[in-house]
Amino acid sequence: MLKINNLHASVDDKAILKGINLHVKPGEVHAIMGPNGSGKSTLAAVVAGKEDYEVEEGEILLDGENIDELGPEERAHKGVFLSFQYPVEIPGVSVTNFMKTAINETRKAKGLEDMPANEMLKMIREKSEMLEIDRKFLSRSLNEGFSGGEKKRNEIFQMAMLEPKLAILDETDSGLDIDALRIVANGVNKLKSKDNAVIVITHYQRLLDYIVPDFVHVLHDGKIVKSGPKELAHELEAKGYDWIKEEVGA
């Protein structure tokens, strides 16, 4: 589904990603771990199409198609979803109106009619219940004054509404207490199928107890320096990242 080959990316002439290779097949869950500043969030943003980053080399293929030149909205239309580490507050746009616009613009791009209002409402009700989101919350301005946990839950709610093919969760666990973490992870697990894939970016193994990865990759200084099965996450949790750095340095 997603093939990243030798990806180099920079921001303001500063190289951040220095040759990433990553293959994700439908039905798989990949975890990307690594210390601060290793390039995890950059990788997520580059795949989602953030224009601040310059792709210097390599390619990102989605279902065999190079998506390098596509804008973020076109990638979204093809099924890419990024759950933001820091969701942006947008005063004046309600969660519901935002979702309605996002869904209908995506449908428009696919040549479909707007989703009928009653269908939309039903879907909003179902998905918000799944994530235990209060209905009142949906008429509030997007992320404005939301707690950290509410913001993250709202990200997964959007993911549930948009039903992406490839979901990238960028530190979705940060700022979540254990109950919220469980709700969010349950939501993600319910959305998982043999046809879609999830990339979980995290510092800690905690979230991976709930969203169990098929593969764990360690990112260090813009490169994936180690890949392994889910047990690698436990090892990282126990031993920290220094041994990896030493191993790479050696």
Next chain:
Amino acid sequence: MELKEKLVSSFMAFENMVDIDSPVHDIRTEAIKQFEVEGFPTKRQEAWKYTSLNSVLKHDYSVFPKHEEALEFKDVKKYFIHEIDSYKIIFIDGKYSSHLSQTTHDGIDVCLMSAALTKPKYRLVIENYFNKIATKDGLSSLNTAFSAEGAYIHIPKNKLVEKPIQILHFSTGNESALMLQPRNLIVADENSHVQIIERHQSLTDNPVLTNSVTEIFANKRAIVDYYKIQNDRETASLIDNTFINQKRESIAKVHTFSFGGKLTRNNLNFFQNGERLDSTMKGITIIGNKQHVDHNTLVHHIEPNCESHQDYKGIFDDSATGVFNGKVIVEKEAQKTNAFQANNNILISDKASINTKPQLEIFADDVKCSHGCTIGQLDESAMFYLRSRGIPEKEARALLMFAFSNNVLDSVKIPEIKNRITKIIAQKLGVNIGFDL
């Protein structure tokens, strides 16, 4: 001949059309003299530093339209808030159109200035209110000199007017260039309530310059809710001079929506002559090309325990230019004044510009006065966020711009106006998305 000379010499011809023996005519005669002295404002004047009238004054305007043009309602329906029942006072090239209008004398007077200025039954109101608060600057004086037609609205004590009143001025372009001087008088007596919608609309691309004066009196506990919809063609210019005199415990609100026209200057003046009253002025400006919109507001706090709220949002694209000049005067006697002013702007293009200038003159020592102005661009991280959810760039930008300006709509009491403004904004931003919910 220069426009000023032409106007002064036209005054004699104008005198043939009005009753020169009426007391009102003495006021006109004084006013034309005043205009002769003052002339048109220039950029040398502080209040006109950022707005030049040169480009709109260069046309050879006709002051007296030659004949009346009939318009069919179906052809101009879209300029009305037609979804609701309303009183209508409609003018075509400055002349009253009885065909399109719906006036009344049933408990309230919603009719014509020409009638009010000439008929004895209105004499007392005219004596008490006409030209009592309009300032003596060149433009207002020019209007006063040629004041003959416009809307006359008088709401007696305790009367709540259920239907809004729409004042529409159409210009047909029959004259190659037309200058209009509409004159409105609105008197809301004690404890009355009235809603008014005003719009100026040119129907062709011939140049039009409207120099309008509106005097509004909100007497004790009256509520006046006024909406100005400015979405004219790019050949039409408007100088709107509005003066509001408030008595104690009255509430006056003016919303100004500026989306079109070549040059628009809003001189909006509030005089607070009473205690515990509330003045609100809010506006949304969204313009592009070479359009120019200038909001020049004045709130004169004269008595204690009063409030004023100003909130203007502006979005400027292409080479559009904007001005906000908000003057607040708090007199020594006006203790416990609460005056709030905000002006927030977004510049979409590198060539667009805005000059924003708060001007606070505070002579009282126990007051709360705040002001803030911002000029910025659209938030790029918000753009990426919206686009990453599948909302295309243009729509994302429109959504953010709407979100930026829509709190101004919170205080709009007529839902049909809110809907109309929302639609105009969507149209203006070139998108087809609903901003509602």
